[in-house]
Amino acid sequence: METAEQSDGGGLVFKPMDQFLVKPLSGDGIVQWFTFTNAALWTSLAVLAVFLLLVTATSKRAIIPGRAQSIAEFAYGFIHKMVEDICGKEGLRYFPYIMTLFMFIVMANFLGLNPTAFTPTSHFAVTVPLALAVFLGVTILGFVKNGASFLGMFWVTSAPLALRPALALIELISYFVRPVSHSVRLAGSMMAGHAVIKVFAGFAALAAVSPFAVLGITAMYGLEVLVCFIQAYVFTILTCVYLKDALHPHH
Amino acid sequence: MEGQLAHIGAGIAALGTGIAAIGVGNVASSFLGGALRNPSAAASQTATLFIGIAFAEALGIFSFLVALLLMFAV
Amino acid sequence: MATETATDAYGAAETTSVGMPQLDASTWGNQIFWLLLALVAIYLILSRVALPRIAAILAERQGTITNDIAAAEDLKAKAVEAEAAYDKALVDARAEAQRIIAEAKAEMQDDLDDAIAKADVQIGEKLAESEAEIAEIRAGALANVKAVAKDTTKEIVAAMGGKADAKTVTAAVTSRMKG
Numbered sequence: 342m343e344t345a346e347q348s349d350g351g352g353l354v355f356k357p358m359d360q361f362l363v364k365p366l367s368g369d370g371i372v373q374w375f376t377f378t379n380a381a382l383w384t385s386l387a388v389l390a391v392f393l394l395l396v397t398a399t400s401k402r403a404i405i406p407g408r409a410q411s412i413a414e415f416a417y418g419f420i421h422k423m424v425e426d427i428c429g430k431e432g433l434r435y436f437p438y439i440m441t442l443f444m445f446i447v448m449a450n451f452l453g454l455n456p457t458a459f460t461p462t463s464h465f466a467v468t469v470p471l472a473l474a475v476f477l478g479v480t481i482l483g484f485v486k487n488g489a490s491f492l493g494m495f496w497v498t499s500a501p502l503a504l505r506p507a508l509a510l511i512e513l514i515s516y517f518v519r520p521v522s523h524s525v526r527l528a529g530s531m532m533a534g535h536a537v538i539k540v541f542a543g544f545a546a547l548a549a550v551s552p553f554a555v556l557g558i559t560a561m562y563g564l565e566v567l568v569c570f571i572q573a574y575v576f577t578i579l580t581c582v583y584l585k586d587a588l589h590p591h592h
Numbered sequence: 593m594e595g596q597l598a599h600i601g602a603g604i605a606a607l608g609t610g611i612a613a614i615g616v617g618n619v620a621s622s623f624l625g626g627a628l629r630n631p632s633a634a635a636s637q638t639a640t641l642f643i644g645i646a647f648a649e650a651l652g653i654f655s656f657l658v659a660l661l662l663m664f665a666v
Numbered sequence: 667m668a669t670e671t672a673t674d675a676y677g678a679a680e681t682t683s684v685g686m687p688q689l690d691a692s693t694w695g696n697q698i699f700w701l702l703l704a705l706v707a708i709y710l711i712l713s714r715v716a717l718p719r720i721a722a723i724l725a726e727r728q729g730t731i732t733n734d735i736a737a738a739e740d741l742k743a744k745a746v747e748a749e750a751a752y753d754k755a756l757v758d759a760r761a762e763a764q765r766i767i768a769e770a771k772a773e774m775q776d777d778l779d780d781a782i783a784k785a786d787v788q789i790g791e792k793l794a795e796s797e798a799e800i801a802e803i804r805a806g807a808l809a810n811v812k813a814v815a816k817d818t819t820k821e822i823v824a825a826m827g828g829k830a831d832a833k834t835v836t837a838a839v840t841s842r843m844k845g
């Protein structure tokens with residue numbers, strides 16, 4: 342979130358999308374797949390943050406936890422309980438994968454709130470693979486666990502027979518819309534908040550409205566802190582719900 | 593001209609976010625109403641609340657996305 | 667002003683806008699590559715180190731809490747036991763005290779009884795002595811009375827002009843005094 346600069350002409354310049362640019366940190370402007378870009382930097386920082394929180398902070402193995410260890414234990418208990426509540430005991434086998442998703446998203450979201458930071462989760466190139474991984478993983482798991490009876494999920498036996506084909510079509514469509522909404526929700530929320538803050542920042546160049554602009558940035562920032570956590574939570578809980586469908590398709 | 597039309601379209605699409613906000617508020621208010629009637633069952637339903645909010649919000653984000661696409665990608 | 671600003675912004679946007687960087691396909695490969703790297707790294711960190719460690723910490727804490735609760739229950743049982751022992755000691759002490767008091771009372775009663783008995787005996791002795799003395803005195807008095815009565819009778823009879831022999835007078839006085 343760089344601050345918007347005033348253009349030479351004296352008018353306001355809104356460049357809310359510039360913060361999402363992927364740039365190489367060194368060398369020329371060509372982005373190869375292995376180039377160390379700002380996206381790569383902040384993705385790596387998210388990994389580092391996960392390491393610091395879950396490994397370094399718990400290295401003392403204190404019976405009475407300190408602050409950092411409490412947060413690590415809270416994160417563990419939070420996701421563990423979520424998986425157990427939604428997917429049941431057999432869902433706990435997939436707990437490390439879900440915890441991986443949650444920790445990556447929550448860390449990337451929060452690190453993206455730092456000024457001048459890049460938010461990996463605001464890019465469809467990041468959220469779509471995440472959502473596709475969940476979608477493909479859950480679908481394959483559903484067929485492996487239940488065989489062809491996994492398709493029974495689309496055949497609503499509690500509905501009247503005449504309605505069932507129509508319902509099956511709706512269910513099928515909604516099933517394939519899942520990865521779309523799953524990924525667009527996360528990237529969209531991240532992008533929206535950051536872009537709105539950037540627009541407020543653009544208004545701050547105008548002396549008359551700058552107090553309101555700063556106030557607006559502050560308010561949006563508070564909302565963003567909330568949204569960053571809620572979006573990570575929602576992504577994780579929806580992953581759990583999809584996983585439950587794969588494990589028990591007849592509910 | 594075409595770009596200006598796209599901006600108008602973006603503004604119209606952005607209305608969708610406000611309408612989605614009504615939906616999210618509706619979900620939250622219904623939850624609160626139910627929770628006050630039966631507070632003991634409320635804690636177990638917070639996950640459902642967030643799933644409902646997420647679905648309502650996703651549609652608002654779709655319209656926001658359409659607005660963004662019209663602004664910057666058309 | 668507002669329209670000018672908008673036009674300016676629009677003009678500026680058209681010349682320097684980057685569009686949506688999210689739709690720039692040339693960076694997708696890069697982002698996906700680093701994303702996968704990050705996910706694999708996080709998964710390895712979590713599954714190899716972090717999750718087992720946190721699970722162990724939580725289990726250990728649970729164990730400690732369970733142990734502490736058990737220990738607390740032990741202590742509580744001990745406290746209850748101690749209280750019972752204290753109560754018992756108190757009851758015993760009270761019973762002992764009662765016993766001692768009763769004993770003392772009985773002893774005192776005995777002493778008292780002895781003393782009373784002794785006193786009774788002494789009183790009885792004194793009484794008997796006194797009675798004997800009184801009897802003696804009375805006997806003495808009677809004898810004197812008899813002698814006086816005989817003499818008086820003899821004198822009276824003599825004064826009356828009669829002649830009374832000693833034997834008759836004595837018999838008469840004796841029979842009168844008896845009656």
